[in-house]
Amino acid sequence: MIEVDIKGRAGSFAVQAQFTAPPGVTSLFGVSGAGKSTVTRMIAGLLRPDEGRIAVDGEVLFDNVKGIDVSVRHRRIGHVFQDSRLFPHLSVKANLTFARWAGGRSEDRSLTEVVELLGIGHLLNRKPGKLSGGERQRVAIGRALLSAPRLLIMDEPLASLDQARKADILPYLDRLRSETGLPILYVSHAMEEVARLSQTLVILSAGKTLASGPVSSVLASLDPGTDLGGEETGTLLEGVVTHRDEQWDLSDVALDEGLVIQVPGLPASLGNRIRLRIPARDVSISLAKPSGISVRNILKAEVDALRPLDGAYLEAVCKVGAQMLRSRITRASAFELGLKPGQTVFLLIKSVTIDQGRVGPAVRES
């Protein structure tokens, strides 16, 4: 449980953050310059807020009214920095155990266990200079895990990696989440990572928290025009892999509402729950059920609301069963189709837009 309610500034940039997050992975999401790093540094104790309160699992780390300000050294927050910050003169093993021999932290996880979890056993005797970017980040995560942390802060740990390296490291983050049970604050500006990993989402914009709560409901309620620049909005769906078509390399994912969406490849074993993210810009609208079309996922829906965006676009929020799906189309199309709330339409989702990168094992929101 993370409780944050702070006001402060970094130079002339003012931040005001307020959110409560249940155990699990909490994502702090926003574009560059939204104040993610400032808020993170305040929680870590590297920057002092002007006022407010920060508590993790009931333990107060900062409270200006009660005069509490636990120092960085004693906060026990494992910090994984974007630039890994491994000590270059120490071996990987000495880096991993640093918190024990230099920081006096106790041993609540064994080195063997962490090394196994992150797959870094073959690197122990190397120097950080000899590691690849992805290996470096895994070691940095291991070092933070071995500092007996009460909370793990991951500040854009994948931002400096290329796409292939990201794909390498994401499965380790999945394991980290499911096997350690440690509360994690995950800072990112990449919606794919956020949608895949987190249970709770906190949206930060211009230094302020705009929304916070369970990831799917925050994503569904976002006002796309202002919050995320339109590009990143989409719908997060959960479902079970029910069928596998070997001949065409396609899998069926049954959503909770009884709908089936077809995705390429086999994103998980049959029977597993997974998450799908459908970007709003990949959803088209048709008034009649189309035939003779390459699009495989066509869902009958009811227009719930139309939200104009900046420029040529608007977003149509459509109800499919109990699920809201977002579609980003031009205002001109909406006018020509005569779209209005309550109307029955068909949503066209291009199967190919649901790829491996946007599919992650689902986590039950508590």
Place this chain on the structure above:
Amino acid sequence: MAFFELHPQEWEALSLSLKVAASALAGSLPVAVLAGYGLARWRFPGHGLLNALIHMPLVMPPVVTGYVLLILFGPVGPVGKFLEQTFGLSFAFNWTGAALAAGVMAFPLLVHPIRLAFEAVDPKLEEASTSLGASGLVTFAVVTFPLALPGVLGGAVLAFAKAMGEFGATITFVSNIPGETRTLALALYTATQTPSGDVIAFRLTFIAAAVALCALLLSEFLARHLRRRIGAADD
């Protein structure tokens, strides 16, 4: 081979020089590490003035530095009198005075590379160390100082060489006493002032050059070895 056998006086001058330079380095190194770290990491009133004061011996005539030392640390100087009465420590006209003069003269050459070395250590690494529970002192001992070590050793070798060859401040402060303050440089000067001292002067020049060459080779070796250990060469 008689040419290569050192006379007792030459041995005396060489061993005295090594003792003086080693003592000067041992005494000034901790102060220089503190000063270099302070100049690199702390911002305080008088930062610029402290930096200027440290570098003064580099730009003043050595005789001036020697004279200032004589006034302050001499038998009747305020600091000298205090140290003599409180600790029984005297710098007047003995080898410790020569070490003090050499240490002061070499100090700027020691501080400058140390400061640069500390400035080159990424403060973000210190932040990471603190977040892992290490205190400021431990962070300095296991992160900052080891990473700055090549610069510290580079400065130390330079300062040692400078201390070995110090002349002006030494002769002004503690005079030219055989066996007590007559270091290699002073012995060489004495030889050039003596009729038929040419052979001795040449031999001392040879020794001084050999010591300097060894120091430079050692510093190169240490720097390369340390850089490899830190892993900087891999980046």
